[in-house]
Amino acid sequence: MATLVTFHAHPDDECLRTAGVMRKAVEDGHRVVLVVATRGELGEVPEGFLAEGEELWERRVQESHAAAEILGVKRVEFLGYRDSGMMDEPTNEAPDCFWQADVEKAAEQLAVILREESADVLTVYDDNGDYGHPDHIQVHRVGLRAAELAGTARVFQGTFNREFMQRGFKDLVDQGLMPPEALPDNPENFEIGKPEAEITAAVDVSAYVSVKRAAMRAHPSQITEEMFMLAMSDEAFLLAFGTEWFIRAGQGPGITETDLMAGL
Template identity: 30%
Template sequence: MLPCSQMSRRRGYTLVPTMRTLLVILAHPDDESFGPGGTLAKYAYNGVAVHYVCGTRGESGTVDAERLNGYADVAELRTAELMCAAKTLRLASVHFLGYRDSGMAGAADNGLTGSLHAAPLDEVAERIISYIERLQPDAIVTHDQYGGYGHPDHIKLHQATMRAYTLRYGIEWRLEPNGLWSAVNQDAPAPRLYFTTIPKGLVKLGVRILPLLRQDPRKFGRNKDIDLVQIASWDIPVTTRINTRRYAEIKQAASACHVSQQPPAQQSRIVRFLFRRNQGTEYFSRAYPPYQRGERLETGLFGD
């Protein structure tokens, strides 16, 4: 079968859409579902080839002992959970960069040979470039410079993806005071580049509400290592808001595949409450092509 782009040329149609490709580069099995899962499903269910390059197999995630029944180790269990999610989201392919999961900042795992945290930046960037060349994406999604909630693996993949753009396309980055990225060599034929993000208003609301529920906003999450007070101080401008309402159930089903990584029940209820008003919307910050002052908020990742 021919790619759609060739079909449209041969038949002389101009209205047949060209097959698009989205490459998602995130650190762990579950980042794709808990994060931009609605957007991935929306595109995948509408004919876009959505490929996932996952940095690690989530070896450092804490897992209840009974969950490991039938699996050799945490990596095998979390790989299986990711494959379940990928099927649910209809991802075109899943690849692993081949690094070991690191813990949060200061964790002993971070210095281990083979960990993403300890890997040379250019080596990680070169592995990313090999996937860019193989898959030829029109757009790429990765973590923001704070790694969403500060996870060293997320930050490393952000930096490595930015470095890949420098090595592959000669793009030099500069972070502007308003939190947006500008780039030298703006006309390079590079894929559009986006970071996943959430509006900081939601995080600030969480910081106010959690103490009322006797929860410490500085010790949030399954491992109590997420500091919402610090996260509320990080500002990633939203440039792109995607309506994923019709795909909320698919995202939920994909998230449910990651059985070993579900947050404690009470926190799940709090997160659901916080996101209730925003359910069905996912947020991104565009780095390439750089977002221009006064540009309208985007509603998709492909510039239309």
């Protein structure tokens, strides 16, 4: 048995980016640990969703534990930083937010967990945090440094395959799985994730998409039934979320790995 540690910025990020590889690792007999930098204090929540006196972060922590149970995660840890909000918002300046965290100090916090777990594999985000969110970029910086400090050699940077997403929009419309009006403006200029040529690992998680979707549903404060991830058909969801993409330094060119835990 090996140990996979997945490091994320906010509650629910794990479901969107690594739920498939997490469940796959569990099914393959490995231990999975989830570490979250913040409690997602600045997420948006529907009016009247929270109970009187309840703070959003309290609900999001509960949701993280519920999703973790669905995915088979054995340990959930929060580093205790505050949600920084979107890039260039005034909340980026809060002294206790993750964006302002000292990278070395935060990395040591994560490194302690990596050492305790004798982690074999760590997932973080790509250097732009998928789409430029400050907490996601900080996960990249802190995660890479923590791996150095703890001696965790196998580090995968979770990302999205930009060209796959661009092709996927057209495929979904062509197959009648998405109405044309749901397409983003100028999908050819869609710049979430990384170019396909930079990606070195593609993991087929199609066997786990139902679990992945169930884990998303465990975060109702952020992922409502009306959002496209849950509203789309099963066929569309499989096409959109049946593969998870990563970059591993020193691998490639091209996609050379299909299992984060291979050989462990």
